[in-house]
Amino acid sequence: xxxxxxxPRYKIIxxxxxxxxxxxxxxxxxxxxxxxxxxxxxxxxxxQFQNNGVVDDSQLPKDRFSAERLKGVDSTLKIQPAKLEDxxxxxxxxxxxxxxxQETQYFxxxxxxxxx
Amino acid sequence: xxxxxxSPQSLIVQKGGISIINCAYENTAFDYxxxxxxxxxxxxxxxxxxxxxxxxxxxxxxxxxxxxxxKQFSLHIMDSQPGxxxxxxxxxxxxxxxxxxxxxxxxGKGTKLSVKP
Numbered sequence: 080x081x082x083x084x085x086x087p088r089y090k091i092i093x094x095x096x097x098x099x100x101x102x103x104x105x106x107x108x109x110x111x112x113x114x115x116x117x118x119x120x121x122x123x124x125x126x127q128f129q130n131n132g133v134v135d136d137s138q139l140p141k142d143r144f145s146a147e148r149l150k151g152v153d154s155t156l157k158i159q160p161a162k163l164e165d166x167x168x169x170x171x172x173x174x175x176x177x178x179x180x181q182e183t184q185y186f187x188x189x190x191x192x193x194x195x
Numbered sequence: 196x197x198x199x200x201x202s203p204q205s206l207i208v209q210k211g212g213i214s215i216i217n218c219a220y221e222n223t224a225f226d227y228x229x230x231x232x233x234x235x236x237x238x239x240x241x242x243x244x245x246x247x248x249x250x251x252x253x254x255x256x257x258x259x260x261x262x263x264x265x266k267q268f269s270l271h272i273m274d275s276q277p278g279x280x281x282x283x284x285x286x287x288x289x290x291x292x293x294x295x296x297x298x299x300x301x302x303g304k305g306t307k308l309s310v311k312p
Contacts, residue, residue, distance in 0.1 A: 083238070112299075121201075121284045121302025122239065135299060170238050181227040181288050181298040186238030 081105065083187035085171050091193045097159035100190045102171030104152070109176025111148055112184060113156050116168040128154065129176055161194045168192070197222060199287050201303030208310050214272040216306045218285035221266065225287040227298070230259065230270045233282045233305075242283070243270070275310045282307045 084103040092098050104111050109130050114122035125144065127135040130151040139146070143162070148154040158165055168189040174182040200219045208214045218228075229244035245252045245259040245268065252259045258271040272279055286300040 120304050121286070122300075123302070124299050127299060172238070181290075181300075183229075183241050183244075184300065186240065188236065188238050 083171055083173055083185055085187040085190055087190055088188065089191050091195065092161055093195050094163055095160040097157065098161055098192065099155050099157045100169050100171075102154045102156070102187060104154070104171070104173030105185055107175070108173035108185075109151070110174045110182070111154050112172040113146055113154070114170040114172065116170055116189070118167070122170055125156070161192075163194050166192055166194045197301055199285055199301050199303040201285050201306060203306060204304070205307045206309070208275045208308065210275065210277060210310055210312050212275050214275045214279070214308055214310070215269055216283055216285070216308070217267065217269045218303050219267045220287050222287075222289070223266065224289050226290045227288045228259070228261065228268050229286050229300070230257075231284045231286065231302075233284065239284060272308075275308075277310045277312050280308055280310050
């Protein structure tokens, strides 16, 4: 079974530039998550999708971050404009999405972003 | 109240020894406690998880001990091997649909484990 795919793996940009990350979840997984993992810390949820609808974006800095999940499969996360403090690893995860119990989340390898 | 506090920050253990990582939480509504293992350059992967209706769960060399009254849980790695060297994260989540929760995970800050040969 193929895992969660993410691209690019690394990205270096200057502050105030924009950047986009792509995620392809495990086939058949209805729930998709984007996490931000700052160096030395645990992942922090940014946004959760159930199929193509947002179910939790309470911790997404909406003035600069946006995300979409077209057709309930792939997802993109965008930052515009980027700040120095956005330097982190952006992790995508997916789960089956039965909706009634906590489920195993399968993580992708992440995109490491450095903002200069 | 939504935090999960993890210790130690780093841990060095000799091959064959026991590694112990501890986590504490405040919110008594948490009802799912997984541990994730993360190797450099990789995403976290679920190692083992427990719910508060049991006090211990064992899978191979990995055991979770859960103390509901103390609001603490810990990961024990028996016969630690160099291949276990990684960063370990504890996490907790609310029950799905509890107070509008989607069962999202709240992670600790991680423990970097090094197992010396």
